[in-house]
Amino acid sequence: MADAGAVPGLTTNVALKEKPRVTVFVRSSKGGSLAASPMAHQILMVIGIKVDCGVIPESKLTITHVDDSRPMPSSLRSHGISRVPAVVIGDTGEDDPETIISLLDRHYPGGLDFPLQEEKNISDDNDSPPSCEKNEDTPEMASRDFFSRFSFCVRGITDSSEHLDVALHRLNSFLLKKQSQSYHDDQPSPWICGSKLPSLLDCEVLPKLHHVRVAGAAGLAGQWMVAEWSIPGAWPGIWCYLHSAYSMPAFIRSCPSDKEIILHWADRAGANNLPAGVKDKIAKLESDDIPKISWFVPARADMVFLD
Template sequence: MSIVTTQFVIQSGWSPIDLNSALRIVLCCEASTIDGRRKGACLFCQEYFMDLYLLAELKTISLKVTTVDMLKPPPDFRSNFDATSPPILVDNGLAVLENEKIERHIMKNVPGGHNLFVQDKEVATKIENVYSKFKLMLMKGDDHSKQVLLSVLRKIDEHLGQKKTRFLTGDTLCCFDCELMPKLQHIRVAGKFFQEFEIPAEYENLWRYMHHMYLLDAFTQSCPADQDIINHYKLQQGTKMKKREELETPSFTTSIPASVQVE
């Protein structure tokens, strides 16, 4: 099902891209590995989806997001992009294919993009190891790896407590939020499923942060279903999905602990 507004076209499933069209920015994202149509669990795809969605909300760009089933890529996708995997950004006919180049292009060439990419070394340092520590915890699952991940999350919680702002650098979203929040969602969903790992309720600043993110269309429109996040890591582990999982109605975890007070 497509969501269509004056500034967005968010489409489930691939449709051909006119590389000569200058009507909109197109972001190609990986499709679900379960149904091949809805949003997949690629972290970079969601990060750039959020960046561009925020700019489209500000009406600096017109945006189309489309999903691509990389298990069965359409012939015209291969003819345009060879074996390149999403995310792929197409801007005024120019295809940008590498993650670092996509980020740089949004920052320097997309109208309003430079406002998202703030400079904050403290925040950059605090969030840089979140995902690597999460992956280590998924692999090992021992108390030490869990404590290491908790330590990283606690530092982010303390930072938010000191800042007393809704987001990492202030009360408006920036690139760091678009990078961190998809990873936190993977930690919530996959950490719980594979290792019974949960973010402690006492990390109240972090939970309030996640609550504010859950209220934003930029996050909810770009967020993959819980089942797709779980299957993303099952595939990495070489585990096959069960038939009943293919038939499940997609669910999205967006609750926070009842003990956490929010404004």
């Protein structure tokens, strides 16, 4: 008979001892710190949440930083893996982010608000990313465009921030609606699916949103910028969402420094195409002894609703 007080997704100590070891490989910077990669941040955030919830014991987890200038570790080469982020769980190695998440949840289910199988709106043999719900006004629809629009700005594909601003405004409006709905249901939630705990989609969206916040404020949102671009302080849905991420240990531990994020996007803009002033900022960041990470928000980001 099952224990009535058991937590779904958690297993006994005996069962945990039989679970395979999880080894995560992520790219390191020249200085040895965590390099900026939204995909790596997503995977580390998922793992971090599972560790904090007791789903993955710390004794079963190893995180290895990989230097691009050196050969891939033999444990990755033996699985035919030539890129990171990658994960080796037991005898299985994967470098596809969607498959990594599926593999993690198969061996260590639970921790996130929506178990992987419950989120899927597709057959069990398909490893496509999960969906929180299925209608026109979904979290996926609200969050799907802002990152690609930002990338277009950085790469100079577009000469206007209009599409980026529209995509972020759509996300802000959706988050406000979701936060207000959860408040009136007496279950306040800052998460994009309105859930009690962060979902897999939060682990995908929040690292990307943080990249946009940091790189955009550094002037990397496009050469056409007369001044530094930033997410408007008048968009409380987004800032409340980021504030929740900055209050989460799993996000904090897996977050790269501002310097690494700016260097990541400067590389994509091209050294010869950097906006005026960005090169000086990069030089200053490289001379700083203590890495800076932007955790601040423009004002209190608590949810406030007036009846």
